[in-house]
Amino acid sequence: MPLVWLGVAPFFAWALAFLLVPAGALLIGAFRTQDGQFTSEFVREIFKGTSLEAYKKSIEISLITALLGGALGFLIAYAALAPGAPRIVRPALMTFSGVAANFGGVPLAFAFISTLGTVGLATRALDQLGINLYDHGFTLFGFWGLVVTYLYFQIPLMILVISPAIDGLKGEWREAASNLGATSTQYWRHVGLPVLLPSILGSMVLLFGGSFAAYATAYSLTSGHIALVPLQIGELINGNILSDPHQAYALAFGMVIVIAVAMSIYFVLDRRASRWRRHVQ
Amino acid sequence: MRRSGWFWLSIGALYFIIPLAATAEFSFKDGYSYSFAAYREIFDDPQFRDTFFLSLKLAIATIIVALLLFIPTVYWVHLRLPRLRPAVQFISALPFVVPPIVLIVGILYVYNYQWVPGKYLGSPYYLVPGYVVLAFPFMFFALDNAFRAIDVHTLTEASQSLGAGWTRTLWRVILPNISTGAIAAAFLTFALVMGEFTMASLALFNTFPTYINYIGQTKANPAAALTIISFGITWLALLGILLVGRRPGRAAVQVGGAR
Numbered sequence: 237m238p239l240v241w242l243g244v245a246p247f248f249a250w251a252l253a254f255l256l257v258p259a260g261a262l263l264i265g266a267f268r269t270q271d272g273q274f275t276s277e278f279v280r281e282i283f284k285g286t287s288l289e290a291y292k293k294s295i296e297i298s299l300i301t302a303l304l305g306g307a308l309g310f311l312i313a314y315a316a317l318a319p320g321a322p323r324i325v326r327p328a329l330m331t332f333s334g335v336a337a338n339f340g341g342v343p344l345a346f347a348f349i350s351t352l353g354t355v356g357l358a359t360r361a362l363d364q365l366g367i368n369l370y371d372h373g374f375t376l377f378g379f380w381g382l383v384v385t386y387l388y389f390q391i392p393l394m395i396l397v398i399s400p401a402i403d404g405l406k407g408e409w410r411e412a413a414s415n416l417g418a419t420s421t422q423y424w425r426h427v428g429l430p431v432l433l434p435s436i437l438g439s440m441v442l443l444f445g446g447s448f449a450a451y452a453t454a455y456s457l458t459s460g461h462i463a464l465v466p467l468q469i470g471e472l473i474n475g476n477i478l479s480d481p482h483q484a485y486a487l488a489f490g491m492v493i494v495i496a497v498a499m500s501i502y503f504v505l506d507r508r509a510s511r512w513r514r515h516v517q
Numbered sequence: 518m519r520r521s522g523w524f525w526l527s528i529g530a531l532y533f534i535i536p537l538a539a540t541a542e543f544s545f546k547d548g549y550s551y552s553f554a555a556y557r558e559i560f561d562d563p564q565f566r567d568t569f570f571l572s573l574k575l576a577i578a579t580i581i582v583a584l585l586l587f588i589p590t591v592y593w594v595h596l597r598l599p600r601l602r603p604a605v606q607f608i609s610a611l612p613f614v615v616p617p618i619v620l621i622v623g624i625l626y627v628y629n630y631q632w633v634p635g636k637y638l639g640s641p642y643y644l645v646p647g648y649v650v651l652a653f654p655f656m657f658f659a660l661d662n663a664f665r666a667i668d669v670h671t672l673t674e675a676s677q678s679l680g681a682g683w684t685r686t687l688w689r690v691i692l693p694n695i696s697t698g699a700i701a702a703a704f705l706t707f708a709l710v711m712g713e714f715t716m717a718s719l720a721l722f723n724t725f726p727t728y729i730n731y732i733g734q735t736k737a738n739p740a741a742a743l744t745i746i747s748f749g750i751t752w753l754a755l756l757g758i759l760l761v762g763r764r765p766g767r768a769a770v771q772v773g774g775a776r
Contacts (some may be wrong), residue, residue, distance in 0.1 A: 243593035258623025315522035448618030
């Protein structure tokens with residue numbers, strides 16, 4: 237091996253030791269019992285009962301927050317980046333998004349408990365207006381509460397990742413369309429959306445991954461009472477001494493598979509999106 | 518700007534502000550009036566100090582190790598191995614898609630008592646290798662941008678023709694030119710470690726975020742105060758990046774993995 241490769245050896249060694257080997261070992265661990273025998277029991281367990289429910293719920297919540305966060309994030313980013321917006325709007329939005337996208341975990345759960353919990357500020361304010369959220373079946377500590385909370389980092393994440401694509405929309409295209417007599421709706425239907433769609437969908441895949449992986453917020457908000465895959469893994473690892481960690485390895489490996497599928501979709505979409513980007517630059 | 522634009526911007530602003538305002542209000546609430554009682558209770562708690570300083574030390578250790586790992590790597594890739602850049606970029610982006618819970622479960626499985634001496638297993642610094650991995654995306658994209666903005670070849674040749682060795686070139690010539698990128702990566706890593714709950718909790722270490730969770734299960738107002746403090750840390754880190762002169766809005770740099 238040529239000597240110049242030594243310069244990058246530490247990086248690859250680190251990635252191997254603390255990322256690739258641990259993630260790969262889970263594949264082996266998923267097919268083993270505590271005493272090292274081969275078994276497919278744990279992997280089969282994924283497709284049954286509570287584990288299957290957890291995967292469904294995790295995928296469902298990730299899809300919903302990716303769609304809602306993606307749509308809202310796009311509309312907000314487009315409003316801020318559109319020509320004619322005051323110049324202060326853009327840097328302000330980017331800074332706030334940077335903060336909100338990096339603010340998550342346990343504190344985020346408490347922020348929403350103070351807002352939409354049973355005695356939260358928004359809950360009380362709405363109650364005075366005659367709308368009692370909790371009488372209408374809403375609870376912050378269930379599925380939709382989690383959706384509302386996750387959107388706090390999903391929307392700004394969307395704003396950060398979609399902005400370059402919105403910047404890539406050329407003003408000339410719009411002018412050309414309107415010179416040819418297109419209405420605003422026609423412009424969006426035949427030019428704007430087709431160009432942006434791969435980027436929007438690609439960004440939504442990233443949001444999907446963000447929700448799917450999230451552990452801390454859900455743990456803190458629901459005290460582990462909602463069946464999501466990360467919470468089940470946490471429970472198996474340090475909840476109960478009778479539980480088998482190898483079941484956790486199987487569940488964790490299942491997460492890697494789901495993410496890998498989502499990522500393959502992302503790469504296909506990204507390739508399509510970059511076709512337009514080449515024209516743009 | 519059109520009216521619909523203002524509408525969506527206001528929705529975004531309200532979504533951002535209301536939870537913070539509600540938390541702040543809650544943190545100052547003291548019976549039927551307002552006071553700093555919740556904050557005083559937190560600052561007087563020795564556990565707050567212990568866990569806060571532990572997370573601080575872990576953050577500093579993570580930043581040092583990650584910078585030592587990435588500055589030479591990205592430098593070398595730009596100077597001599599541009600072919601490897603896609604591979605380094607791909608691996609650096611992986612932690613964005615590998616959930617922290619998967620990473621820590623894998624690390625706990627591989628690095629257990631059979632391999633690792635007890636004094637490392639019981640030390641919170643056990644978390645640092647995994648935290649460095651979580652910092653990969655920040656490190657790579659911030660430093661890669663910084664290196665792209667300078668002429669690595671000319672700087673290196675100039676430095677070496679004047680008699681400087683590799684260490685001196687890196688330390689005295691390259692580093693000052695990429696420092697804004699390095700500082701941006703450091704601030705983001707700082708915010709990351711100060712808020713990291715998943716790995717610490719599964720490996721059973723008491724860091725600042727696990728302390729926030731513990732307080733939250735028992736005391737509501739101090740938990741709100743801690744939330745405001747934690748939000749302040751994220752703010753300071755992101756403001757720090759702005760102050761060292763990075764333009765805001767370089768998306769890739771600010772985006773990390775899930776928590």
